[in-house]
Amino acid sequence: MxxxxxxxxxxxxxxxxxxxxxxxxxxxxxxxxxxxxxKCGYQIIxxxxxxxxxxxxxxxxSWMGIQAFEEDRDYLFLILVLMFLEDQxxxxxxxxxxxxxxxxxxxxxxxxxxxTVFSHRRSLIRVMRFCVEEGMILVTDGDESGFSxxxxxREVLYENTGISRYFMRRFHFELGGAHSxxxxxxxxxxxxxxxxxxxxxxxxxxxxILSPVVYQDGPxxxxxxxxxxxxxxxxxxxEKYLDMDLYLHRNGALLTPREGVLIHDRFPDRxxxxxxxxxLCGLIREEMARQEWKRQDSDRVLLSGNNWYSMIEELRxxxxxxxxxxxxxxxxxxxxxxxxNRVMTDYGMMEIHPMTGEVALLPMAGRMLGRYxxxxxxxxxxxxxxxxxxxxxxxxxTMEDQ
Numbered sequence: 001m002x003x004x005x006x007x008x009x010x011x012x013x014x015x016x017x018x019x020x021x022x023x024x025x026x027x028x029x030x031x032x033x034x035x036x037x038x039k040c041g042y043q044i045i046x047x048x049x050x051x052x053x054x055x056x057x058x059x060x061x062s063w064m065g066i067q068a069f070e071e072d073r074d075y076l077f078l079i080l081v082l083m084f085l086e087d088q089x090x091x092x093x094x095x096x097x098x099x100x101x102x103x104x105x106x107x108x109x110x111x112x113x114x115x116t117v118f119s120h121r122r123s124l125i126r127v128m129r130f131c132v133e134e135g136m137i138l139v140t141d142g143d144e145s146g147f148s149x150x151x152x153x154r155e156v157l158y159e160n161t162g163i164s165r166y167f168m169r170r171f172h173f174e175l176g177g178a179h180s181x182x183x184x185x186x187x188x189x190x191x192x193x194x195x196x197x198x199x200x201x202x203x204x205x206x207x208x209i210l211s212p213v214v215y216q217d218g219p220x221x222x223x224x225x226x227x228x229x230x231x232x233x234x235x236x237x238x239e240k241y242l243d244m245d246l247y248l249h250r251n252g253a254l255l256t257p258r259e260g261v262l263i264h265d266r267f268p269d270r271x272x273x274x275x276x277x278x279x280l281c282g283l284i285r286e287e288m289a290r291q292e293w294k295r296q297d298s299d300r301v302l303l304s305g306n307n308w309y310s311m312i313e314e315l316r317x318x319x320x321x322x323x324x325x326x327x328x329x330x331x332x333x334x335x336x337x338x339x340x341n342r343v344m345t346d347y348g349m350m351e352i353h354p355m356t357g358e359v360a361l362l363p364m365a366g367r368m369l370g371r372y373x374x375x376x377x378x379x380x381x382x383x384x385x386x387x388x389x390x391x392x393x394x395x396x397x398t399m400e401d402q
């Protein structure tokens with residue numbers, strides 16, 4: 001059902017921006033509410049402004065943050081912007097200087113905020129652009145980019161759309177006792193007995209729907225046992241409502257979309273870095289067969305940071321002739337390692353020990369690979385190479401997924 005995926009793929013569906021989709025989803029609200037409430041414990045907010053699925057992860061992961069944000073300060077500014085908008089009427093207009101004054105007066109440590117500091121201004125600009133992209137405010141006149149150059153050049157006229165009040169999730173418990181994300185997860189289930197009945201079903205469906213892969217956490221992992229025991233029921237649900245298939249392996253379970261089903265954050269996407277990761281997965285499989293790396297009981301393979309770096313150097317030597325100019329010439333191997341680590345961590349292919357830098361390759365890294373077709377050869381023509389390099393992510397070689 002396309003409407004189910006639209007609700008999962010978007011933060012919300014704003015009537016003003018996409019009226020056709022808004023009414024399409026509204027027509028199927030009863031069926032959608034049944035699935036999300038019964039299987040996931042999710043609520044759907046529907047009003048004349050928007051339709052929003054309140055998505056709560058079964059387990060929080062690093063990639064679930066706001067990708068456009070770069071610093072902790074960005075999130076603090078976002079909270080203050082939401083507080084400011086809460087006091088504004090829908091369609092009310094305000095200027096940037098009003099907002100910066102509000103932030104100054106409500107910042108937890110005013111002595112740490114200084115608009116003459118470039119990074120502080122850039123942080124606020126990232127937040128404002130995010131709010132515009134999400135439809136919480138409209139730019140009526142001006143351009144906030146001037147604020148990045150000078151604290152005095154900051155007059156931009158905005159309009160409050162009124163949907164910012166639906167951005168934050170409503171908690172049914174006090175947040176004062178939570179000091180970490182894990183505390184929030186614990187309190188999410190504390191009102192009910194854990195790992196039993198309804199709670200376990202909600203948590204399992206949330207993990208499967210929102211996470212790239214669900215790994216078994218030891219032989220007594222109750223959530224994974226539920227997936228095994230209820231496999232047929234889960235398969236029917238994801239086929240009917242999500243148009244996906246459930247793949248269940250010894251130590252991992254995941255949902256994969258069927259042909260023609262488009263998901264925003266999918267792997268591989270059209271970027272060169274995901275093709276590079278596929279090539280790396282192929283190299284990992286070769287090394288596994290050749291070196292007989294020792295697997296843990298969970299099918300994880302541990303490598304030192306130096307061994308991991310050496311493997312990516314080998315990857316670059318073997319395949320970089322088909323990469324885009326950025327990855328072929330413009331970044332160092334260390335930068336490439338950082339990008340690969342980010343992608344593979346986000347998609348559940350590896351973990352990095354925060355203290356030792358040791359790399360744990362997870363089963364998903366061995367479930368796929370990519371390679372150039374046999375007939376592919378590097379471009380020899382300077383004109384062809386020049387044309388390819390004009391694109392931001394030119395793809396000299398097209399991958400074959402296995």
